[in-house]
Amino acid sequence: MKLNDKQHTTTNNQENKKILIIGLGQIGYSNAEYMKSVGLQADGFDISEKAVARALSAGVIQKKAESFRGYDCYIICISTHLISDMFVPYLDGVYDIAKRLSVEGTPGALVGIDSTIPRGTAKKILEILGHRMHVAHVPHRYCAGDRDEHGVKQMRVLAGCSNCCKEKALNFYNEILGIPVHIVRPIEIAELCKTVENAYRFLEIAFAEEMKMVCDNLGINFDDLREAINTKWNIKIHRALEGIGGHCLPKDSRMVFEINRKYINSSLLEAAQKIDWQYRTHIGQPIPLYADLLEPVNVRGEQGENDGKEIGLPNASYTQAHLRR
């Protein structure tokens, strides 16, 4: 007989684990909400009193933790980029938490990192903790617009710094929380996974935007073209909407691009960012934040096809201030 979520949890939670969620923003709050929905109780911690108050008043956490002492599972959900610039990774917060855990954390407890972290971060945390606690990375794939199917409980990638860390994480995320997991090793694969999957999606959408701009210039209905092409069994072209927005797709693709450019001379991701920039201009949307990081682009249509009409601005004659509306 298949157990429902609550039964599943009760069966596997005989140890009655004490859980602390660190960071109560979108991800931490959703984790707390999910844990409550499966009959678990968690405490919370956040440097923002507002975030703590929101979680407390919604009843998704029991109390604000004044200390990190006495917990079995610490789930890190804090932001990992600069608040003033989402394209700059900022890990001081994560390392400060690790330092505090090295003093106050329960030896043998699990430190699960749900936040997006660059390659090498998990092992550095393990080092700070002197492996007195188990460190695992289970990057979040949360989609705010589709919380039921793609919220906290959806297929997640899981890796431990070592085998004992993996086992500990498997018990918590899979057996206790009931989250299906795909186990990988080494942990660097889990660290790369989240950003690379978002970078891949960025590329796919940028291709749709490119073709939409060309179709507009040719007087062809892109949606009709797309619908026709998508009848082929192995093709699924995205829709071109209002530009590649949200937080994670632009931020994560930029992070992957910064790695890639160290090893290869040109990157599809750079072209995709330029396409998205041109597309936004083409449809009259504000330019993306990462435009500041790109060289100016100047793209014209084929002579004869559209008399050299610009497929998409921007070009050198358009200052960024001009475009940012």
Ligand SMILES: NC(=O)c1ccc[n+]([C@@H]2O[C@H](COP(=O)([O-])OP(=O)(O)OC[C@H]3O[C@@H](n4cnc5c(N)ncnc54)[C@H](O)[C@@H]3O)[C@@H](O)[C@H]2O)c1
């Ligand atoms: N939101 C998403 O859809 C999503 C999806 C997948 C992964 N992620 C990743 O999850 C992480 C959290 O994202 P989010 O959307 O919840 O961010 P958020 O900005 O909504 O929340 C982050 C919270 O962390 C708190 N915080 C920051 N530094 C802290 C510290 N040192 N100690 C305690 N609390 C601290 C902030 O006050 C804030 O409440 C990020 O790494 C993000 O990239 C987010």
